[in-house]
Amino acid sequence: MLQSCQLVDDKAQAQTSQVIDVVTARQSKPxxxxxxxxxxxxxxxxxxxxxxxxxxxxxxxxxxxxxxxxxxxxxxxxxxxxxxxxxxxxxxxxxxxxxxxxxxxxxxxxxxxxxxxxxxxxxxxxxxxxxxxxxxxxxxxxxxxxxxxxxxxxxxxxxxxxxxxxxxxxxxxxxxxxxxxxxxxxxxxxxxxxxVVGEQFKVPKSLDGYQPLGGEPHPLADGQFAEFPAKWTGNGSRLAQPHFHDWYETVKVNYGVxxxxxxxxxxxxxxxxxxxxxxxxxxxxxxxxxxxxxxxxxxxxxxxxxxxxxxxxxxxxxxxxxxxxxxxxxxxxxxxxxxxxxxxxxxxxxxxxxxxxxxxxxxxxxxxxxxxxxxxxxxxxxxxxxxxxxxxxxxxxxxxxxxxxxxxxxxxxxxxxxxxxxxxxxxxxxxxxxxxxxxxxxxxxxxxxxxxxxxxxxxxxxxxxxxxxxxxxxxxxxxxxxxxxxxxxxxxxxxxxxxxxxxxxSAQDVFASGVYLLINDMLDTPAKASLDTIVAFTRFTEQAVALVVSNFSTSQGAAVTLNEENYLATIWQLPDGVYSLRDQLTPVSASQYLLTIEQGRASLDLTLEPLQSVVLTLARTPIFSAQHNNNKAQ
Structure with missing residues (x-):
């Protein structure tokens, strides 16, 4: 079982407050x-x-x-x-x-x-x-x-x-x-x-030349409305003649206050x-x-x-x-x-x-x-x-x-x-x-x-x-x-x-009931200031992992590197290996994204265009295992 409040490493303990695990069972997301x-x-x-x-x-x-x-x-x-x-x-x-x-x-x-x-x-x-x-x-x-x-x-x-x-x-x-x-x-x-006891309601004084119906004649558009005694106006005005910006077309309901x-x-x-x-x-x-x-x-x-x-x-x-x-x-x-x-x-x-x-x-x-x-x-x-x-x-x-x-x-x-x-x-x-x-x-x-x-x-x-x-x-x-x-x-x-x-x-289980964790502080870019326009987080369950990265800049692309040690792999419960990521926002991803877990260290490179987002999901089985990589090295 994933237990977001029982992470064992020091960094996990320090960031526990960032992990929001608000459900214990699957729920729908309207x-x-x-x-x-x-x-x-x-x-x-x-x-x-x-x-x-x-x-x-x-x-x-x-x-x-x-x-x-x-x-x-x-x-x-x-x-x-x-x-x-x-x-x-x-x-x-x-x-x-x-x-x-x-x-x-x-x-x-x-x-x-x-x-x-x-x-x-x-x-x-x-x-x-x-x-x-x-x-x-x-x-x-x-x-x-x-x-x-x-x-x-x-x-x-x-x-x-x-x-x-x-x-x-x-x-x-x-x-x-x-x-x-x-x-x-x-x-x-x-x-x-x-x-408003004893007072007749008065239509508000119009502002900026306002006329009902744009000034078109109407038999009832005479600046008068019969209401005696006047009632409090919907936004709480107690005046017999509310202000034009009050909710003068309505009256407030009394709930015993x-x-x-x-x-x-x-x-x-x-x-x-x-x-x-x-x-x-x-x-x-x-x-x-x-x-x-x-x-x-x-x-x-x-x-x-x-x-x-x-x-x-x-x-x-x-x-x-x-x-x-x-x-x-x-x-x-x-x-x-x-x-x-x-x-x-x-x-x-x-x-x-x-x-x-x-x-x-x-x-x-x-x-x-x-x-x-x-x-x-x-x-x-x-x-x-x-x-x-x-x-x-x-x-x-x-x-x-x-x-x-x-x-x-x-x-x-x-x-x-x-x-x-x-x-x-x-x-x-x-x-x-x-x-x-x-x-x-x-x-x-x-x-x-x-x-x-x-x-x-x-x-x-x-x-x-x-x-x-x-x-x-x-x-x-x-x-x-x-x-x-x-x-x-x-x-x-x-x-x-x-x-x-x-x-x-958004209705998939990983987004409807998954754990949330901010990962902005695990990213690096050539220009640190650009992280102010990057929003990055992960959502995960026992069955799935998703990474969401969005670039809010209207003019600047962003090269983003995820490079952190012994935290994400632990909470995702991913063994060492190379994992293929699919961007769920595109039918066929134009780019291939690979997440590498090596000795518990997670790394990933992304390039985002202005206003681009990626929603990357992965299966929990790596395309290359750590043993496969070791054999190749030998």
Whole structure:
């Protein structure tokens, strides 16, 4: 058995802290594909700023057909996160379907923010061929996704809802958020919202000449929105007139946190951090009179689990108390033990409480890993800084989801990030292979989408989530619904091939459950400074060994020598001999790599082009044994 914490030589003992062996049994490694559902199947390319549905087009559930799902599956995807599915505020008129009009003064963009949920018990009518049948169309997509061997994840936005929340689809016995609130007080335990007592809500003063819908006339775009008394805004503003940069389109949900920050619910005993979800569920079952909002979100989660949804991504989870997450996640896991739970948490001090007490499966590794990896890509950080932040979460590494793009972050190919999608390749190799955490990709990332369109609300560099828009690189791949790359450029096709090779590779046992060890300090180059742009590590199990080396320099190649004594051969448990290494990123390696173990000393020579990575794997049987070499010498 490989025992990473029982290495016997002195160097091994000194570097034990660098070895992360976080699993004792084989486990899967999810690959999550975040699809912005409204944009994914859109075939129209007009891309008019503030364009309407008819002008700029909108994708439908039905566009995500067998061809689309097959193409996603080829990326090694295990979970599809359908973003923007729930019914949120939109400007389009759906009154004939019993849906009230939404006010542009409290809607961001023409298509609306997917994080201003208006009805938790139905889906966005924009996404349906027949809006009256929209829920059934989504249920069909859930079944279709399952038929392709992938699971379905949707958002739950626990911290806030749209200012005009009104469910037209809620089941019998379910009340709307705020329906039974006592609006004469700022706070009450069972109120769903907080109130600015006695004051009327006022639309924020616009900045930089902003006008709803780009200034297009609309019967409700009058600078007014009727809300009395005013509610606290989603990001916590307690003003009746929030700032323009506040989340003014939303209102904050009350979980029993008093305005002074004290809690109106039982705290979790510290020992529950070591207990499983069953013990958490039993703890909460004994509690009486929990805040009403807790039960409302539990009912929402149950509703979607019953529809076949396999898990949830929680928006801004850190703004909601950890006790609620213990309550909700244990309830979810008791209903579906395999449910996938991912949370957006940016405060590193909350990582361990939200994993251990809140029972989150995975958190964004944004503030540490993503931010440092982005800095390395931009020449502002070093490889050592990346290793440092990775070590900071060593004990919870398998829970920290890695990504390079999502709907909140700049596209790699945008000038504000790297300016070239190819610059993302070494970062993607490191992100996907360095640890046991899931990997996430954002739709269009795999073909180098740049997010350069001016859609309306907000600025380019991120593909707009607020407006109707086309996504050019993705649309070229989509090829009028064939999803075969028929209009893609050669560069886009090569990038897609890279992703289709890398992401399935990340699920191999050696990367899903292998031991990790940094080997940068075992390398040498003609120019020592170039190691700042080299990331090198090994992953290994009893059955396999892999070496990953990535060159982040956009202009400089690197000659790299691995030359160390009596350490790697010991922990890899390799006898003396010569081993053939295969680069898993190329179908047929252009270069032959040979690893020599001689008297316990490991040596290997590599030459990397700018932005090149190699993922070298070897069998544990040498092509030449030490005895063979000795015989030749005689």
């Amino acid at each position: 690959v999550v594909y975040q699809m912005f559902t409204r944009l994914y199947g859109n075939k129209q390319t007009a891309n008019i700023a503030w364009g309407t549905r008819d002008q700029n087009g909108v994708g439908k559930f039905d566009d995500i057909d067998t061809h689309a799902l097959n193409s996603i599956k080829q990326l090694g995807v295990t979970h599809v996160w359908y973003t923007g599915v729930l019914h949120h505020d939109v400007i389009a008129d759906y009154t004939e379907f019993g849906i009230s009009l939404d006010d542009p003064d409290v809607v961001k963009g023409r298509a609306g923010s997917p994080y201003a949920i208006k009805d938790y018990y139905n889906v966005n009518p924009d996404l349906a061929i027949n809006p009256a049948n929209r829920l059934a169309e989504f249920e069909t997509l859930i079944a279709r996704t399952h038929q392709h061997g992938m699971k379905v994840v949707i958002d739950i936005v626990p911290n806030h809802v749209a200012r005009n929340y009104q469910s037209v689809s809620k089941p019998d016995g379910i009340s709307d958020f705020g329906e039974h609130d006592d609006t004469s007080v700022e706070y009450a335990k069972h109120n769903n919202f907080y109130y 008093r305005p002074d920050g004290s809690y109106d619910f039982p705290r979790l005993p510290a020992e529950l951090a070591e207990q499983d979800v069953r013990m958490h569920a039993e703890f909460w079952a004994k509690q009486q009179g929990l805040p009403d909002s807790w039960y409302k979100f539990r009912d929402i989660a149950y509703y979607w689990l019953d529809k076949g949804v396999d898990g949830f991504r929680y928006d801004m989870a850190e703004m909601v108390p950890v006790e609620f997450w213990s309550f909700l996640n244990s309830a979810i896991k008791m209903k579906n033990p395999d449910a996938f739970i991912l949370a957006e948490v940016y405060n590193p001090k909350l990582y361990r409480p939200y994993i251990q007490l809140g029972k989150m499966d995975y958190l964004y590794d944004k503030v540490g890993f993503y931010d440092t990896l982005k800095g390395l890509m931009q020449g502002k950080q070093t490889s050592q800084a990346l290793f440092d932040v990775f070590e900071d979460v060593a004990d919870i590494e398998s829970h920290m989801l890695h990504f390079l793009e999502n709907h909140d972050e700049q596209r790699i190919a945008s000038p504000e990030f790297a300016g070239n999608a190819q610059s993302g390749k070494p970062a993607m190799v490191v992100s996907a292979l360095i640890g046991q955490a899931p990997t996430m990709v954002y739709f269009g990332q795999e073909v180098g989408e740049a997010g350069a369109e001016t859609a309306g609300f907000g600025q380019p560099s991120r593909t707009s989530i607020f407006d109707y828009i086309g996504v050019p690189a993705h649309q070229r791949f989509m090829n009028h619904g064939a999803f075969d790359g028929g209009q893609s450029t050669e560069s886009e096709r090569q990038l897609l091939a890279f992703y289709r090779t890398l992401l399935p590779l």
